[in-house]
Amino acid sequence: DGGITQSPKYLFRKEGQNVTLSCEQNLNHDAMYWYRQDPGQGLRLIYYSQIVNDFQKGDIAEGYSVSREKKESFPLTVTSAQKNPTAFYLCASSIKGGELFFGEGSRLTVL
Amino acid sequence: AQSVSQHNHHVILSEAASLELGCNYSYGGTVNLFWYVQYPGQHLQLLLKYFSGDPLVKGIKGFEAEFIKSKFSFNLRKPSVQWSDTAEYFCAVQGTGFQKLVFGTGTRLLVSP
Numbered sequence: 001d002g003g004i005t006q007s008p009k010y011l012f013r014k015e016g017q018n019v020t021l022s023c024e025q026n027l028n029h030d031a032m033y034w035y036r037q038d039p040g041q042g043l044r045l046i047y048y049s050q051i052v053n054d055f056q057k058g059d060i061a062e063g064y065s066v067s068r069e070k071k072e073s074f075p076l077t078v079t080s081a082q083k084n085p086t087a088f089y090l091c092a093s094s095i096k097g098g099e100l101f102f103g104e105g106s107r108l109t110v111l
Numbered sequence: 112a113q114s115v116s117q118h119n120h121h122v123i124l125s126e127a128a129s130l131e132l133g134c135n136y137s138y139g140g141t142v143n144l145f146w147y148v149q150y151p152g153q154h155l156q157l158l159l160k161y162f163s164g165d166p167l168v169k170g171i172k173g174f175e176a177e178f179i180k181s182k183f184s185f186n187l188r189k190p191s192v193q194w195s196d197t198a199e200y201f202c203a204v205q206g207t208g209f210q211k212l213v214f215g216t217g218t219r220l221l222v223s224p
Binding site: 033035040041042043044045048056058090092097099100101102103104105 | 117120143145147153154155156157160201205207208211212213214215216217
């Protein structure tokens with residue numbers, strides 16, 4: 001089945017550790033996105049990528065990093081510089097200018 | 112830069128009541144508009160979208176939305192809600208020419224049986 005796979009679904013980490021969240025899509029979409037969802041704040045864009053080997057910062061990129069070495073993959077690293085990393089992270093993909101298709105999300109808890 | 116405002120953060124309705132959720136956006140150019148829904152425990156899915164043409168768009172599960180350009184609004188409506196419509200609803204705007212998609216803060220709808 002075509003879709004977006006995020007892993008892991010749940011992740012616990014200690015403060016000061018970097019964490020990488022995986023996002024893979026087999027929809028052949030050019031664009032991929034990472035959003036963060038917090039209660040009462042909606043979805044806020046962290047990073048997005050329109051083509052392979054290129055990506056742009058979103059509204060809350062500080063403390064995060066990404067790479068886009070393959071069309072189907074867009075991993076997100078939550079670094080120790082992120083001050084409030086506990087959140088629900090959503091990956092999405094789209095054709096250029098089209099609707100976004102979302103994965104099921106990864107819930108990160110930093111202890 | 113685009114921004115989206117959803118005025119109702121929590122809405123509680125009884126089954127069969129009519130629903131209207133407000134969405135206003137701020138952007139100087141042409142936009143694409145979306146409503147997404149997140150049912151409890153499920154991933155975000157598209158409810159409906161407006162790119163161009165008829166400003167009244169119909170989506171899944173009996174939902175519709177009207178784009179009023181002069182008011183920068185894209186309100187979501189449903190004539191008669193069901194208990195299964197309990198979910199969080201997000202309005203989103205995208206400037207045409209592949210600008211990033213910006214979401215509102217969401218509206219939690221609770222429909223009581």
